[in-house]
Amino acid sequence: MRITNYKRISDLKPSDLILLDSDTEGTRAITALELSKQLNKVLTNSSSTTMPLPVRRMTYRGKNLGNVYTTKQKEAVANGSFDDLFIGDYWVAPNGHTWIIVDFDSFLGTYINTQKDVISRHHIICISRDGFPAAKLHTASTTDWYKTNLFTTTLQSKIQEIADFFGATNIISHQKNVNTYGDLTQIDCPTLSMLTGTDINNSFDNKIMPYVKQLAYFIICDISDMVSIQLQTPNNTNGFLYINRDGSILLSDDATNANRTYRPFVVIAGE
Numbered sequence: 001m002r003i004t005n006y007k008r009i010s011d012l013k014p015s016d017l018i019l020l021d022s023d024t025e026g027t028r029a030i031t032a033l034e035l036s037k038q039l040n041k042v043l044t045n046s047s048s049t050t051m052p053l054p055v056r057r058m059t060y061r062g063k064n065l066g067n068v069y070t071t072k073q074k075e076a077v078a079n080g081s082f083d084d085l086f087i088g089d090y091w092v093a094p095n096g097h098t099w100i101i102v103d104f105d106s107f108l109g110t111y112i113n114t115q116k117d118v119i120s121r122h123h124i125i126c127i128s129r130d131g132f133p134a135a136k137l138h139t140a141s142t143t144d145w146y147k148t149n150l151f152t153t154t155l156q157s158k159i160q161e162i163a164d165f166f167g168a169t170n171i172i173s174h175q176k177n178v179n180t181y182g183d184l185t186q187i188d189c190p191t192l193s194m195l196t197g198t199d200i201n202n203s204f205d206n207k208i209m210p211y212v213k214q215l216a217y218f219i220i221c222d223i224s225d226m227v228s229i230q231l232q233t234p235n236n237t238n239g240f241l242y243i244n245r246d247g248s249i250l251l252s253d254d255a256t257n258a259n260r261t262y263r264p265f266v267v268i269a270g271e
Contacts, residue, residue: 053082057104057216062088069166069268077270080105080122087216090129093165098129099266102217107174107267110212113182121269123172125215127190131228131261132158138255143234145189146176148255150230155187155264162187162266172267177211177232187264190215192233192241192249194265195223199233223247230262 017029051059065073069091076083082104090100103125109118138148145151163171173184177191193199197214223229223243231241239255 051082053104056082057087058220059086060088060217060220061086062090065089065091067092067094069170074167074170074270077122077124077268079270082122082124085124087220091165093161095161095165096130097132097161099126099165100129100217101125102127102265103215106212106215107172111175111181112173112184119172119174119267121172123267123269125265125267127215127217127265128263131263134259134261137230137239137258137260140256141238142255143236143239145232145234145240146178146183148240150260150262151188151232155189155262158264159186166266166268167271170269170271172269174267187266189230189232189262190265192231194218195229195231195243228261230260 015031017031019027019029021027063086065085073085076085085101085104087101087103090098092098101124105122106125107119107123109120111118132154135150135154137150142148159171171186173186174188175181176183176185176188191199191211193211193213194215195218197219228245229243231243233241235241235251239258242250242258242260244250
């Protein structure tokens with residue numbers, strides 16, 4: 001039977017067999033599941049300077065990159081090749097915090113001042129895998145994230161230790177999730193949409209543009225892989241959404257009562 005006469009399918013089961021042939025080893029079979037694993041190894045163990053960005057964003061590796069943001073890594077980020085950097089790769093900083101690569105160039109082209117002034121440096125987005133020490137969200141009920149104690153005081157106090165690891169000039173200031181051009185930050189907690197790709201009914205008039213949507217890591221990996229995560233997304237009543245250890249989203253968190261660990265994200269360039 002000619003291969004063109006076989007039944008066509010549009011999906012694969014993990015146990016499906018795929019035939020391989022070569023002059024030296026003859027005809028062999030491999031399961032679809034094992035083939036996907038082997039293809040991932042080929043992609044992540046070979047030179048990847050020419051890998052298209054959409055492919056890189058969907059290729060998970062999860063490799064420990066060590067405890068130094070190296071010159072080679074900085075160059076790979078700066079030139080936009082991201083060679084030997086993949087989703088899920090991580091650094092363990094000397095202070096003990098683990099920084100996971102969760103996406104590439106997500107903020108590229110977003111505004112930093114006016115519509116003519118945008119982020120043009122290639123970058124990676126990193127989120128802390130481990131929780132920073134618990135801190136109070138705020139002293140009163142609020143849904144204004146950028147006025148909370150957690151953002152204005154606690155998060156800002158962590159910038160120096162991040163600069164000590166990645167380099168101060170490599171931290172990219174990006175637009176806050178607000179409607180004022182030039183209102184920037186170097187560090188923030190993620191939004192619901194960055195993790196899930198969806199958002200709750202916070203009216204569009206409080207944003208100058210659609211904020212960064214779902215990060216590649218969270219397309220590939222389950223939210224609960226990050227354990228608990230404080231979000232900047234308001235719950236529309238008196239506080240902010242919080243993703244629990246089991247991956248459930250808590251809606252009724254009062255900013256006054258909440259004392260939470262948090263996992264900030266930073267936008268890191270190269271040089």
